[in-house]
Amino acid sequence: MIRLHEPRVITPRPQLDSEPSHDWRVLGLCAQTGPVDDVWLPSKGQPARHGKAICLSGCPVIRECLLFALNSDRQLEGVWGGTSESERRVLRRKWRARKAAEAARRQAGAA
Numbered sequence: 661m662i663r664l665h666e667p668r669v670i671t672p673r674p675q676l677d678s679e680p681s682h683d684w685r686v687l688g689l690c691a692q693t694g695p696v697d698d699v700w701l702p703s704k705g706q707p708a709r710h711g712k713a714i715c716l717s718g719c720p721v722i723r724e725c726l727l728f729a730l731n732s733d734r735q736l737e738g739v740w741g742g743t744s745e746s747e748r749r750v751l752r753r754k755w756r757a758r759k760a761a762e763a764a765r766r767q768a769g770a771a
């Protein structure tokens with residue numbers, strides 16, 4: 661697993677221009693709270709509820725954040741899109757199964 665928490669770092673706009681797909685990061689509530697590890701990266705066995713509560717309190721980019729984490733090839737640690745790692749493991753399995761089913765349906769329709 662990789663500790664990757666760029667969304668919690670306020671990145672200047674010019675630097676983000678080279679990564680337009682990640683512009684949402686500066687809008688996250690976590691960008692305002694800063695990199696507080698015990699909130700966004702709770703130790704193993706510690707609850708992620710504080711970070712999740714911040715996400716769910718109205719983060720304007722919660723959908724983008726969750727999709728980023730689910731689509732990532734890497735297993736991201738900590739809280740993303742209002743979910744904990746274990747919640748994302750379950751979601752990722754369902755998400756990938758749904759994407760595979762949709763691709764199969766599209767392929768069957770094209771044949």
Ligand code: SF4
Binds near residue numbers: 716
């Ligand atoms: S959903 Fe949570 S982790 Fe994602 S950008 Fe918003 S506050 Fe940050």
